[in-house]
Amino acid sequence: NAGVTQTPKFQVLKTGQSMTLQCAQDMNHEYMSWYRQDPGMGLRLIHYSVGAGITDQGEVPNGYNVSRSTTEDFPLRLLSAAPSQTSVYFCASTKGQGARWYGYTFGSGTRLTVV
Amino acid sequence: DQQVKQNSPSLSVQEGRISILNCDYTNSMFDYFLWYKKYPAEGPTFLISISSIKDKNEDGRFTVFLNKSAKHLSLHIVPSQPGDSAVYFCAASAGYTGANSKLTFGKGITLSVRP
Numbered sequence: 001n002a003g004v005t006q007t008p009k010f011q012v013l014k015t016g017q018s019m020t021l022q023c024a025q026d027m028n029h030e031y032m033s034w035y036r037q038d039p040g041m042g043l044r045l046i047h048y049s050v051g052a053g054i055t056d057q058g059e060v061p062n063g064y065n066v067s068r069s070t071t072e073d074f075p076l077r078l079l080s081a082a083p084s085q086t087s088v089y090f091c092a093s094t095k096g097q098g099a100r101w102y103g104y105t106f107g108s109g110t111r112l113t114v115v
Numbered sequence: 116d117q118q119v120k121q122n123s124p125s126l127s128v129q130e131g132r133i134s135i136l137n138c139d140y141t142n143s144m145f146d147y148f149l150w151y152k153k154y155p156a157e158g159p160t161f162l163i164s165i166s167s168i169k170d171k172n173e174d175g176r177f178t179v180f181l182n183k184s185a186k187h188l189s190l191h192i193v194p195s196q197p198g199d200s201a202v203y204f205c206a207a208s209a210g211y212t213g214a215n216s217k218l219t220f221g222k223g224i225t226l227s228v229r230p
Contacts, residue, residue, distance in 0.1 A: 004158075031216055042121075042204060042222040043159070050213050058217065090158050094216060101211035103149045104218060106158030 002026050004107035006091050012113045013081040021076040021110050023091030031096045032074040033058070033104060034066065036087040043090065049074055050096070081114045088112070118142045119207050121221035129229050134192040136224050138205030141186065145207040149218070150179060150190050153202045162203070163190070195228045202226075 007022045025032065033048040045058030047066040055066050063085060065077040074093075078085060088111050092104035120139045128134045136150075146167045151159035165172040165179045165188065172179050178191045192199055202223045209215040 033217070035220075040124075040222060042119075043206075043218075043220040045217060045219070048214075048217055050216075056214065059219075092158075094211075096212055096216050101147065101164070101216075103151070103161050103164060103206065103208075106151075106160070108158045109156075 004091055004093055004105055006089075006107035006110050008110060009108070010111050012115060013078070014115060015081060015083060017081050019078050019081065021078070021089055021091075021112070023074045023076065023107060024072050025074075025091075025093040025105070026072065027093065027095070027105065028071065029093035029095050029105070030071070031104075032068065032091065032093045034064070034074070034076045035090045035092065036060065037090060037109075038087050046076065046089075078112075083114045086112060086114045116141075117221075118145075119205055119219050119221040121205055121224050123224055124222070125225040125227070127227045127229060128195050130197055131194045134190075134195045134199065134226055134228070136190040136192075136203050136205075136226065138188050138190075138221055139186055140188075140207050142207070142209075142219070143186070144209045145219075146210050146215075147208045148179070148181060148188050149206045149208075150177075151204040151206060151220075152199075153204060153223070159204060192226075195226075197228045197230050200226055200228050 034046040035043040049068040149164040150162040205221040
């Protein structure tokens with residue numbers, strides 16, 4: 001049981017380049033989210049999904065796109081990378097339902113540097 | 116406007132003593148509160164949670180207290196161990212289904228437990 005898998009673990013981009021951060025979970029979780037962590041800022045929600053085909057914006061969505069074609073995968077696309085997008089990105093998932101909710105399970109993160 | 120506040124950026128305690136980590140929130144719609152622990156270069160891991168219908172939840176050395184009238188919660192770790200040294204995030208949601216399951220995080224507290 002791999003949990004939440006994020007690839008790549010590290011990436012350096014040039015300003016203006018595009019790329020996709022991959023996220024996959026094997027726990028049959030309905031809900032998935034993308035967060036970014038910046039020093040002194042905690043974790044901020046970028047986009048989230050409550051099921052295949054359903055996505056919505058979080059707190060800081062500008063510059064990012066998502067899609068959810070399957071339950072397992074939730075890729076995050078950077079359209080035109082900017083230095084302000086230098087951050088650590090975390091993907092997370094949860095079952096959502098049930099009397100005992102343990103919140104989201106997080107991946108190990110992707111450290112992105114935009115130069 | 117920060118909805119979840121962890122006003123102390125760091126805390127240092129002696130091994131064996133109690134660690135008390137505080138968290139305040141402003142959104143009265145928050146119904147579920149969680150604590151996550153994060154080691155460097157890893158994703159956050161779930162520690163303990165509490166529903167707004169309770170004022171205390173205990174799991175081993177970890178206890179979370181909720182004071183709804185004061186919009187305040189705290190995490191108590193007794194006894195503290197060097198392995199508890201990490202960043203602790205307080206998080207809140209308006210529920211655990213659908214869009215309500217979105218987590219709002221505080222900025223985190225760095226706990227150092229001295230041997």
